[in-house]
Amino acid sequence: xxxxxxxxxWIDRHPGTxxxxxxxxxxxxxxxxxxxxxxRECIHNLDEDRTALALRMVTHFAARGxxxxxxxxxxxxxRDYPHLWEIAEVGDAAKEKRRAALxxxxxxxxxx
Numbered sequence: 001x002x003x004x005x006x007x008x009x010w011i012d013r014h015p016g017t018x019x020x021x022x023x024x025x026x027x028x029x030x031x032x033x034x035x036x037x038x039x040r041e042c043i044h045n046l047d048e049d050r051t052a053l054a055l056r057m058v059t060h061f062a063a064r065g066x067x068x069x070x071x072x073x074x075x076x077x078x079r080d081y082p083h084l085w086e087i088a089e090v091g092d093a094a095k096e097k098r099r100a101a102l103x104x105x106x107x108x109x110x111x112x
Contacts, residue, residue: 003056004073010053011077018045024081026054028088030061031074035088036095 001009007023014020026042028035043054061070078085 002069003053003060004069006053007057008073008076010050019047019050021081021084022046023050023054024077024084026057027070027073027077028081028084030057031066031070031078032088035085037088 004027007027011020011023022042022045025035025037026039029037029039029042039054039058043051046054
């Protein structure tokens with residue numbers, strides 16, 4: 001069983017819990033670079049076993065990249081947790097807006 005499948009099994013057995021939300025955030029963050037939750041935010045409330053699962057997911061991703069199991073898990077969780085996707089979209093838009101403003105300020109200083 002892949003770590004993504006293990007996470008999906010946990011999520012399915014423990015809907016609505018803090019650990020479930022954290023694992024969903026991590027899977028979605030690995031699946032889509034625009035999903036902006038930090039690793040710290042994804043593991044801050046996990047117990048030792050769920051933290052170990054999170055580390056297995058990150059290690060799996062580092063070794064294999066976005067594989068078919070991650071894509072399948074991402075699609076499923078995006079459908080089942082749309083509010084987290086919406087939060088991520090808002091956060092990403094805010095980051096992009098701030099980044100553009102900082103670049104514009106730096107450009108103005110360079111010209112001035």
